[in-house]
Amino acid sequence: MLLLALAGCSTSDQGEDTAPAAAAQSTETNTEQKPSQFPGYPVLVELSSIDSRVASSMEGQTAGGKAVALAPGLYTAYNAQVPELDRYYQDPVLYGDQMMHQQHFPQAPGSFWGGVQPGSQEPKG
Numbered sequence: 001m002l003l004l005a006l007a008g009c010s011t012s013d014q015g016e017d018t019a020p021a022a023a024a025q026s027t028e029t030n031t032e033q034k035p036s037q038f039p040g041y042p043v044l045v046e047l048s049s050i051d052s053r054v055a056s057s058m059e060g061q062t063a064g065g066k067a068v069a070l071a072p073g074l075y076t077a078y079n080a081q082v083p084e085l086d087r088y089y090q091d092p093v094l095y096g097d098q099m100m101h102q103q104h105f106p107q108a109p110g111s112f113w114g115g116v117q118p119g120s121q122e123p124k125g
Contacts, residue, residue: 040123
């Protein structure tokens with residue numbers, strides 16, 4: 001009898017608390033992952049404007065031949081269905097500079113090379 005009562009309480013509690021907790025966690029993840037020292041990012045860029053190693057790895061995975069630069073030399077594939085660029089900081093698959101990846105997004109999967117510099121369409125520091 002006690003188990004049924006507890007199960008009933010936790011189910012109704014979860015229904016009321018799950019959405020706000022999930023929203024709060026999503027916001028925290030966004031804030032934690034977005035490096036604040038890079039003003040002007042994220043920015044939408046053409047694949048043709050970035051390192052050829054990165055661009056060739058991303059070909060066929062992006063909408064309209066575009067990528068989202070999340071930090072200097074770090075990119076993720078652009079999806080036209082997700083126009084809000086800050087959302088790309090949530091669980092990105094990254095391409096770009098190995099050192100920037102290790103320093104700012106060490107948990108993110110992807111493909112990385114040494115010496116990837118910011119592309120011509122990225123903010124100038």
